[in-house]
Amino acid sequence: MPKVATRLNDTQIKRAKASDKNYELSDGEGLILRVLTSGTKSWIFRYSPPYTKKRTNISFGTYPLITLKEARQLREEARTLLAKNIDPKEHKKQAEAFEISEAQNTFRLVAQKWFEIKKTTVTEGYAEDLWSSLENHLFPRLGDRAIRDLTAPLVIEVMQPLAARGVYEQIRRLCQRVNEIMTYAVNTGIIHANPLAGIKSAFQSPKRNHMNTIEPERLPELLERLNRASIKYTTRCLIEWQLHTLCRPSEAACAKWSEIDFENEIWTIPAERMKARKEHKIPLTKQSLHLLELMKPISAHLEYIFPADRNPRTHTNPQTANAALKRMGFQNILVAHGLRALGSTILNEKGFDPDLIESALAHTDKNEVRRAYNRAQYLARRREMMEWWSEHLTESL
Structure with missing residues (x-):
């Protein structure tokens, strides 16, 4: 019959004195109190790891920081892991590594x-x-x-x-x-x-506000104010460019000379700059091309068509047009993005194909087949529509 180890008690542990050699006191089932020559008392759990069966130890800490009761609890946790073929020492290393990783992941x-x-x-x-x-x-x-x-x-x-x-x-x-x-x-x-x-x-839900725009009949007023506004020349051209191309404010502000195909009279906005992450082609009218000619002396030698005032090597701020519209008296009435809505309203009123208008505004068509048709067939028809729109803007002034 196997010998049953005598359980330790707190009195024994407290009375255990340092000797000229390290020695051990057993609590049974692998739990050992090792008393060092320095007087330090360390809890050790001795076990055979799964698969290798080579005897090894794992430290549970020192007494009295770790009490006898706590050491026994740690032993039971280790025995539970062993019953699941999990090495307690490896489990501890992984847990410590995870703690460090979590703390470092700010x-x-x-x-x-x-x-x-x-x-x-x-x-x-x-x-x-x-x-x-x-x-x-x-x-x-x-x-x-x-x-x-x-x-x-x-x-x-x-x-x-x-x-x-x-x-x-x-x-x-x-x-x-x-x-x-x-x-x-x-x-x-x-x-x-x-x-x-x-x-x-x-928190409260935000109120949904549509992009502020003006009624179609106020287009001449907008163009007149823009014509006599006390704003920078580049800003005036930027707003006119947005009007003639019906692009978004950020697309206009970040427009590059390298995106302009003068031979085919097309502006190609790369996918990475588009809201829907799809390349967008805009037919350029004679009015749009004239705006580019006006900007050439200012920025043809630079990357961006509409350069920033303070740092010409970068593009103008997408909010520049909004700030100008406010100074022109359109605060809370019209925003730069609302120029697209204005164009859409007028084009719809004039009976242009709604799908054609949506394509010009770069609104994504969820129908894959129709979207492919749009790319292949709509460009010529869009050019006709954009030419009408640019003429309408010119005649409205």
Whole structure:
């Protein structure tokens, strides 16, 4: 019959004195108290790892920091792992490595990894706006925190100043972006679950506002104000370019000379700068080409058609047109993006094919077959429509 080890008790452990040699006291089932010559008392669990069966030890810490009761609990946890063919020592190493990894994965670091992927799916301007919103509103307080430590109450508290200002659309976007980052962290194994999934419900929903635009009958008024406005020459040409091409403000501001095919009179906006991530071709009318001729002395030697005033090597700000429209007296009445809506309304009123108008506005057609037809067949018909539109603008002045 096997010998049953005598269990240790606290009195024995306290009385165990240092000797000229290390010695061990057994509590049974692999748990040992090793008494060193220095007087240090260390808990050791001796076991045979799965598969190798080569005897080894794992340390549970020192007494009295780890009590007898706690050491026994650790022994039972180790025995449970062994029963599942899991090596306690390897399990401990993996757990420690995971703890270190989690602590090093700050919100900023994980956001940067997510952004490297995200920016390939959106336009350059949108990517800049996205990252700036994180830097301005979240990173100052959350950037250096481990992502595992983020909680809904904490993130909601950080966004409260925005709520106090009533900028609920900005909050909505931040909530969306934070949740995309957290989902990325879950999918890549950095965290196990997303605790921020419902944070948007802590704030009011933003009111949906359509892009401000004017009635078609006010087009002559707009053109007259633009003609006599006290604004920079480049800005005036930028707004006229948006009107004649019906492009988005960011697409106009970032337009490059290399995108213009003068021979075929086409402006090709690459997919990475388009909202739908699809290349967009715009037929250029004689009025559009005239605007380019006006800009050549200013920027033909530069990359961008409409260069920034302070740094000509980069493009003008997409908000430049909006600022100019405000100075022209259209604040809360018309925004640069609303120029597209104005053009769409007039073209629809004149009976142009709605599909043709949607194609000119670069609105994505969900029908794959029709979208392919649009690319192949619509360009010539769009040129006719754009020529009518440019003539209409010229006659309205």
